[in-house]
Amino acid sequence: MARFPRLELPGVAQHVIQRGNNRLPCFLDDDDRRDYLVILREALAASGCELHAYALMDNHVHMLVTPTESGAVGRMMQRLGRRYVAAFNTRHARTGTLWEGRYKACLWAGSATC
Secondary structure, X not given: OOOOOOOOOOOOOEEEEEEEHHHOOOOOOHHHHHHHHXXXXXXXXXXXXXXXXXXEOOXXXXXXXXXXXXXXXXXXXXXXXXXXXXXXXXXXXXXXXOEOOOOEEEEOOOOOOO
């Protein structure tokens, strides 16, 4: 079955969640968190998204992001995922996926849950 297109409205914040594969950690130490934030900053600038808040948990990430145009959050997450997973795998001498499927996102209404 085909995936449904994401609902993404320019100027409307989204709550984005990405989970580690099999609930395994995606950050093993503070260096991983710093790497993620550096790559996130670059991905935000390249995609034209604005970050309002984030939480880096051991095995998942929460972000509140506002896109400037349709498709910007997807481009940001793709760029972030490709760069961070490659850096994580190289640093920890591992291979394979780090994230569990696609990221989840929902429009933010002040207290929405995805």
